[in-house]
Amino acid sequence: MSLIASTGFAEAGNALARPNSGDGTPSARLNSGDGFASARRMADAIRFLALDAIAKAEDGHPGAPLGGAELATALFTRHFKCNPADPAWFDRDRFVLSNGHGSMLIYAVLHLAGYAGMPMEEIRRFRELGAHTHGHPERDVALGIEVTTGPLGQGIANAVGMAVAEAFLSATYGPELVDHRTYAVVGDGCLMEGIAHEVISLAGHLKLGKLTFLWDDNRMTDDGGTHFAISEDVRARFRIAGWQVIDADGHDVEAVSAALILAHQDPRPTMIACTTVLGKGLPRLEGKRGAHGGRVFPEDVVEARAAAGWTHGPFEVPQDVAAAWQAGTGERNRPSYEAWQARVAALPADKRAEFERLVRGELPAGVLSALSAHAEALAAAAPAQSSNQSTADIVDLLAGLVPELLPGAPDLEGPTNCKRGLDAFTAENPAGRYIHYGIREHAMGSMMNGMVAHGGVLPLGATYLVFSDYMRPSLRMSALMELPVITLYSHDSIGIGKNGPTHQPVEFLASLRAMPNMAVFRPADAVETAECWQLALARRDGPSSIICSRQALPAQRSDAGENRSARGAYVLRAAEGGPRRVTLIATGSEVDVAVKARDLLQAEGIPTAVVSMPCWEIFGEQDEAYVWEVLGPGTVRVAVEAAVKLGWERWIGADGAFVGMNSFGASGPADELFRHFGITPAAVGDAARARL
Amino acid sequence: MSLIASTGFAEAGNALARPNSGDGTPSARLNSGDGFASARRMADAIRFLALDAIAKAEDGHPGAPLGGAELATALFTRHFKCNPADPAWFDRDRFVLSNGHGSMLIYAVLHLAGYAGMPMEEIRRFRELGAHTHGHPERDVALGIEVTTGPLGQGIANAVGMAVAEAFLSATYGPELVDHRTYAVVGDGCLMEGIAHEVISLAGHLKLGKLTFLWDDNRMTDDGGTHFAISEDVRARFRIAGWQVIDADGHDVEAVSAALILAHQDPRPTMIACTTVLGKGLPRLEGKRGAHGGRVFPEDVVEARAAAGWTHGPFEVPQDVAAAWQAGTGERNRPSYEAWQARVAALPADKRAEFERLVRGELPAGVLSALSAHAEALAAAAPAQSSNQSTADIVDLLAGLVPELLPGAPDLEGPTNCKRGLDAFTAENPAGRYIHYGIREHAMGSMMNGMVAHGGVLPLGATYLVFSDYMRPSLRMSALMELPVITLYSHDSIGIGKNGPTHQPVEFLASLRAMPNMAVFRPADAVETAECWQLALARRDGPSSIICSRQALPAQRSDAGENRSARGAYVLRAAEGGPRRVTLIATGSEVDVAVKARDLLQAEGIPTAVVSMPCWEIFGEQDEAYVWEVLGPGTVRVAVEAAVKLGWERWIGADGAFVGMNSFGASGPADELFRHFGITPAAVGDAARARL
Structure with missing residues (x-):
């Protein structure tokens, strides 16, 4: 056995007992x-x-x-x-x-x-x-x-x-x-x-x-x-x-x-x-x-x-x-x-079942149905709140049902609001469940991969969407390893307002959608948020990004019996007064823009449907008949999303219109920014009319 | 004046002279x-x-x-x-x-x-x-x-x-x-x-x-x-x-x-x-x-x-x-x-002109024309070499013409080969021009932003395309600040072979194209590589990504009088034997796949054109007449790119076909991978025929 004399085997003060490996190895x-x-x-x-x-x-x-x-x-x-x-x-x-x-x-x-x-x-x-x-x-x-x-x-x-x-x-x-x-x-x-x-x-x-x-x-x-x-x-x-x-x-x-x-x-x-x-x-x-x-x-x-x-x-x-x-x-x-097998076998039946559930990586019974009930309550209450808040409420609900749920954020506990009632995971209290990652997004992303790969825990990371770029190498590894890592990204567009273009995502929906095996959810209201969480939690073979707004979103859905997000996109508002002539397709906060544009067009006698498309990846897996039923063949299609167009041609075709961003954002109040960049019901109406 | 006693004002051994600020401030x-x-x-x-x-x-x-x-x-x-x-x-x-x-x-x-x-x-x-x-x-x-x-x-x-x-x-x-x-x-x-x-x-x-x-x-x-x-x-x-x-x-x-x-x-x-x-x-x-x-x-x-x-x-x-x-x-x-103004004014005329050129951020006279001459020589020599090698040759050429050119890489000097003949920039030799960033891609990206923002130098970063994710927050800042930062990304697809999916980009072309104000160049051969460099060097208001192959690419171009990449896309091979029926659109290494597919189709009497599209962003800025002249309205369009489809619908329309990747890659020899993932001339031919 040779030690390195120049540096010393052990650090100062750490006396080196010449150890016996003690394990019978010769x-x-x-x-x-x-x-x-x-x-x-x-x-x-x-x-x-x-x-x-x-x-x-x-x-x-x-x-x-x-x-x-x-x-x-x-x-x-x-x-x-x-x-x-x-x-x-x-x-x-x-x-x-x-x-x-x-x-x-x-x-x-x-x-x-x-x-x-x-x-x-x-x-x-x-x-x-x-x-x-x-x-x-x-x-x-x-x-x-x-x-x-x-x-x-x-x-x-x-x-x-x-x-x-x-x-x-x-x-x-x-x-x-x-x-x-x-x-x-x-x-x-x-x-x-x-x-x-x-x-x-x-x-x-x-x-x-x-x-x-x-x-x-x-x-x-x-x-x-x-x-x-x-x-x-x-x-x-x-x-x-x-x-x-x-x-x-x-x-x-x-x-x-x-x-x-x-x-x-x-x-x-x-x-x-x-x-x-x-x-x-x-x-x-x-x-x-x-x-x-x-x-x-x-x-x-x-x-x-x-x-x-x-x-x-x-x-x-x-x-x-x-x-x-x-x-x-x-x-x-x-x-x-x-000995370990014997200890597990000797557990009381309920403890053993619970531990084996953890090992299998399954959710406790009743979690998905609790989300359904939550969605139904939201459909009745119709809250106007940010989807970030809707998500934080869900994390709070889940925290009570899933003891292995470990939320955390890179120093955005306040704005993402996922700690309520949870103790911090610390050196002194490793049974604590909220992880303060510090201002270290990349660490969070890759540590969550390690946690999910380890098994037995369900980490949830929460940060602003622009900071997903800091985590991008980890996200790629989540997707490549098929790890069901869920991340909440709030502050998802120019809707954040005055913090300006450094903090306003415009290219992130496209860049996340570009990643194989990444499910990107962008819910339009509180009900859809609950639906998207249900889908993300049920997903076992890849990561999910749940993209949320900072600004309040009006309720769009008064129904919640069926998870309508489960097909990726659906007709939120049907055309009225005749065969559908216009199809407005939107995600997240822009669904409301589309709904208001539909009101304008319907008032002019133009039968217009609104499609909410919270998840491209799932919609892309649906059968062709359903896809076309939603997209409305032969109708004028206009997509609305406060983000770059890249990829939207898939859904609007060569003749469709896109109302969104084609540059970085700007610093100013959110409502002014939506007008400045032309993401308004009037602009959507104009785009549709120009193609009729 | 109060010093913090607990920590000491200066570190040990650094005696503190009570300084006089010495600048006349009261x-x-x-x-x-x-x-x-x-x-x-x-x-x-x-x-x-x-x-x-x-x-x-x-x-x-x-x-x-x-x-x-x-x-x-x-x-x-x-x-x-x-x-x-x-x-x-x-x-x-x-x-x-x-x-x-x-x-x-x-x-x-x-x-x-x-x-x-x-x-x-x-x-x-x-x-x-x-x-x-x-x-x-x-x-x-x-x-x-x-x-x-x-x-x-x-x-x-x-x-x-x-x-x-x-x-x-x-x-x-x-x-x-x-x-x-x-x-x-x-x-x-x-x-x-x-x-x-x-x-x-x-x-x-x-x-x-x-x-x-x-x-x-x-x-x-x-x-x-x-x-x-x-x-x-x-x-x-x-x-x-x-x-x-x-x-x-x-x-x-x-x-x-x-x-x-x-x-x-x-x-x-x-x-x-x-x-x-x-x-x-x-x-x-x-x-x-x-x-x-x-x-x-x-x-x-x-x-x-x-x-x-x-x-x-x-x-x-x-x-x-x-x-x-x-x-x-x-x-x-x-x-x-x-005093500084006086020193500049007192410089000999040639030195002063050179310094003022640096300050203005202009290239030395003759650089762009030297690249034209280089392209002409390549058109004549028709080398079959990787576009990474073509780029490295250009960096070598530029290093001789542009004294402020500072290439560097995050510990990939050998594979990216941009150091030839240059001394390293070190503490002892700050006039050295090659920067060993260490295994620190993110540092490289953001330091280049700082260098270009400083002015007077032209940094060139070189790394593998997959590592651009590590730099992505810096790339966003290059684009947002409109800084002309040029990065060479080699090893751009499954063409890297056995290193496997961790090192095989599939989503990166799309994610870079998603970023506002980022010019993404993917040249098909040595001549196009020279053309793309000319365009990147001329670009003053935003970053450029030059995306290159590890594997050798056959020469596609025997002409170089005109920079054909300057319109973003162009007809590389015209249809023969009648009006064009099929348009094959490709970038980079897949241009050769398209050319070989054209040979198959032409042999069957199907007039087929090949479009090389080294830069979407520039092509998207061309007038509609040129765009349609290139894309061939009414023809069957098939795009070929060893990457995800996201965004290609823009160029192939709703009825077009795409031959590329829809998953991460795999570990194996490059030629087997192209067959395994179906990116072959035969597959392109089949996709075209199925739509005729």
């Missing part, structure tokens, strides 16, 4: 040749699986899996809690490979640990179309992959979200049911990204003691040495944010293992700075810039085998290594797995 | 009543202009302008280099109000300093439609506003970009022409945003010694006390990144002024932690959460006046205060302004 038998694989051979098994796969694929990133082979061996074979035979075990530790380009590291680990979804055939098919060994890891819990990673910084934030979920569930349901750790392997790139600082700061503030980062400190990035772009003291950066920081030789399994034990003993989150060599064991590229993602040729692999004394063939795991990996993973964890 | 006459306004009265003038304006508007954020009144007085009346009579003076200091919601702070300062664009009438019209006193400051150099701010974190990064521009220009053209400082007032929110860490780290690394942040350390955010979300040591965070950190009582003009002098004496960037009280001077809300953006009522302003002993009427600046402000700003700076 750590003393290093290179012992007694038939049980040494730690070095266990790590080399990762190394050569990675090299063989990358060489065969003629593509991939060798640097990270080779540099991380020992730290992964230390973590997975001595500490990580999992059951390869039950990858979805709820109380498993969570692992995130934040530097996802090193995907062969996790694939090799999963194979060696015996995950059924990662047979050698998958390793051989690395980066082939249809294989599970994608270029970057893609979430598949059945395989043992918790989150999709690759865009740097996302994985770190996912891990912080997972640790929040664990802390809340452990505090709420007890450590006998939930008591596990979250680990992330992070690279220099992950740490340079701004989102990293957001979550490092917040994780330290929240004292997420079961969170451990293993920093692959190899001092190299794609451009070359890290000296090109950074000179800050990364270790100090963690310390001042409230983390424990430990140095370890990242190529010494014993040292990393000892550091992990210290991590487990400290109430703070821990960052283990693992000093490594990029591409360790690949003689031609080792420690060089080219090791990051450079091509590995067959002769490189031959040379690496010779250097390591690795006499086994390509894609061959020697029996002693396989046995040691299985002993260190599934076998080591069997007692704790069985 | 700092000794505090509250002297001798007819020349005291510093306190000078600050109160800001305070009451802000309060009067906010109360009149019945909207706005009082907390920041009231809390920042003294620090702004210290900065502007004693140190800031400017000429209110010539707001665009190139060697002025740059000021950024990063916490833009405190807009009344800068409006009041500009009014008091005598900027002609900020008469009292503008202050009275705060937040009215059509006034220059917008809810958040909007870039208008003639008014004295350098950048639009509001979305937190952007301003900080703009300031770092400005300091980079200054350092480069000063090193390259000499301090006799360029030698000024950049100041930013930053709030807690600015510092919590991830982008802040990116630029704090980079600014420290680059030793931008003329950069000073004044942190409005009021320990409050919208949610309440900062303790809800942060406990890190913010001062230490700057120190470990290489900054000088100084504490000062933010309500003591002398203390802030002294700290500024220390800032000027240190080679590091400086953060002055100004301890302030949010809403200082507003008794009902002072130091409370509600001071951030709470409503200010007339009785609040009465109470504030009484508390301060401010006996002047609303919107009234007493003569002594006005005189002191003018003495401290324009008059104080007159000698340095005149």
Whole structure:
């Protein structure tokens, strides 16, 4: 076991007991040749699986899996809690490979640990179309992959979200049911990204003691040495944010293992700075810039085998290594797995049912029907209120029905109003349910991905629509991972008024609609808001954006028996006095503009229908007959939305008109802005008449 | 003068000389009543202009302008280099109000300093439609506003970009022409945003010694006390990144002024932690959460006046205060302004012309024609290469012609290949021209905004298209500020292959096209790439995104006499053998798919044209006759783009077909992916035939 003398193994004041790993792993038998694989051979098994796969694929990133082979061996074979035979075990530790380009590291680990979804055939098919060994890891819990990673910084934030979920569930349901750790392997790139600082700061503030980062400190990035772009003291950066920081030789399994034990003993989150060599064991590229993602040729692999004394063939795991990996993973964890199963089985029936509901990610019975009842009450009361307020009321309702609901906002608790009656989630009160993210939208987005990926909790993020751009890389990952993450976006248009164009979304509806698998809801009144929430909560395979106004919206609906938003769009007001000649299509606050324009046109004897279209994505999935029944073939179609036109041609056709924005907004009172930009009933009427 | 004893005025080892401000300001006459306004009265003038304006508007954020009144007085009346009579003076200091919601702070300062664009009438019209006193400051150099701010974190990064521009220009053209400082007032929110860490780290690394942040350390955010979300040591965070950190009582003009002098004496960037009280001077809300953006009522302003002993009427600046402000700003700076003008006038004619060209932001003569010649050479050579490579060749060409060209990338120097032959911009060599941003896309985006807003430099950012999401809040600000920022985005589709869906853009063309004032170019081959660069370089009032492939693209054009991309779209291949029956429309790498599909259709006797559409935005501005000439009315239209359909209905109409993506991509070889997702000549042919 070697320690790094220059930096010290542990931080000052943290006396280093020479730890015994205490888990029966034969750590003393290093290179012992007694038939049980040494730690070095266990790590080399990762190394050569990675090299063989990358060489065969003629593509991939060798640097990270080779540099991380020992730290992964230390973590997975001595500490990580999992059951390869039950990858979805709820109380498993969570692992995130934040530097996802090193995907062969996790694939090799999963194979060696015996995950059924990662047979050698998958390793051989690395980066082939249809294989599970994608270029970057893609979430598949059945395989043992918790989150999709690759865009740097996302994985770190996912891990912080997972640790929040664990802390809340452990505090709420007890450590006998939930008591596990979250680990992330992070690279220099992950740490340079701004989102990293957001979550490092917040994780330290929240004292997420079961969170451990293993920093692959190899001092190299794609451009070359890290000296090109950074000179800050990364270790100090963690310390001042409230983390424990430990140095370890990242190529010494014993040292990393000892550091992990210290991590487990400290109430703070821990960052283990693992000093490594990029591409360790690949003689031609080792420690060089080219090791990051450079091509590995067959002769490189031959040379690496010779250097390591690795006499086994390509894609061959020697029996002693396989046995040691299985002993260190599934076998080591069997007692704790069985004990947990027994504890769950011993729960009183009602508690067990409740816990199993959480694990399955299902809503409590009655939530959707409570929303129906809420909608009916709103239909009768017909409140004129902002859809932000309508949503806040729903969050308040849900908070009483869904104990795992965790609302939160990036320092917009007041304007989004989703905290009512909830305690804050804090270091001192991890059973608190409202998360103050601070002014860190990106952290919120990616932490919610981690929370939903973890399971057992239902986070709800709330912010202004313009700030969704700050979260956009996280939103993309929600959609790509098919995670049902719900975000409330208020302040959705020029209707916010005087704060001006920096805070007035105009392009955001289009940019969110552009994202595959993102459901974008923009309700027109309180009833539609309840309907959209029902749809978002029922959605299990992708994120939902619920887009709300700051300004009050008049009630449009006095009916609520049927969720009319469930088909994406519907005829809100039918044409009267003859066959429909004009169809006005609108969303959100502009539905009222359309309704008033219809009044003008009907008064002139022009039979006009108004279509409310709260969700394009759902409407686009309806059968053609329904779509045309709504859109009114042969009628003049005019769309009204206080946003850019992009995409509206789909619904209004080549001859239709659009009344909306074609520029950024301006600073001024909301009503003046709607007139200034020509989004008025009169303008809609004019557009329709011009086409009759 | 009071110093904050608990933290110490200066950091350890930085001995504090009790400084004389040395600029003739009557700092000794505090509250002297001798007819020349005291510093306190000078600050109160800001305070009451802000309060009067906010109360009149019945909207706005009082907390920041009231809390920042003294620090702004210290900065502007004693140190800031400017000429209110010539707001665009190139060697002025740059000021950024990063916490833009405190807009009344800068409006009041500009009014008091005598900027002609900020008469009292503008202050009275705060937040009215059509006034220059917008809810958040909007870039208008003639008014004295350098950048639009509001979305937190952007301003900080703009300031770092400005300091980079200054350092480069000063090193390259000499301090006799360029030698000024950049100041930013930053709030807690600015510092919590991830982008802040990116630029704090980079600014420290680059030793931008003329950069000073004044942190409005009021320990409050919208949610309440900062303790809800942060406990890190913010001062230490700057120190470990290489900054000088100084504490000062933010309500003591002398203390802030002294700290500024220390800032000027240190080679590091400086953060002055100004301890302030949010809403200082507003008794009902002072130091409370509600001071951030709470409503200010007339009785609040009465109470504030009484508390301060401010006996002047609303919107009234007493003569002594006005005189002191003018003495401290324009008059104080007159000698340095005149000396600078004299130095410029004394330059040799050629140097002067070159410098004036830089100041005007014009390209050197011959650049656009050099690109034409380059396009002609490419038309003759017909290289099959990626458009990323075509762009990198152009950047190399431009680097030789445009001395102020500053390419850079967030750790993708190798793949984007824009450094060839250029030295890095570093602390030791600020005349270097290639900027290693580190893995900090957001920093790059917003720093480029700051550089272009500064003027005199032409930054070019290069990254992968998927990472544009990390920069999206900056891109929005480029577009909103009408800044001609050019970014190269490579790796633009599933054509990147095995790295998989995390790195394969599908929604980005649509989301960029959704943004007002963003020009999105996606060239089809090397000649079009040169044409698009010509257009982007000529564009002066908004940003350009040049979207490029990783994979090689065959040459499509053998002509280059005319910039055919200049109309946004054009008929690349005319129909043959009869009147056109089919129009295939494509961009970028899919133009070749369309050309091959045309071959299939023509072989079947179906006259088919191919339209290349490198820029929707420009094509959308053409006259209707040209648009229809290109689109072919009455023909079957099929669009081909390896991206989502959103918006294509505009060009293909209700009956047209689209061949592209309707989901995220997958990990596999590029050619297999194009087949897997059905983006092939055969599929295009089928889509056309099905509509004939």
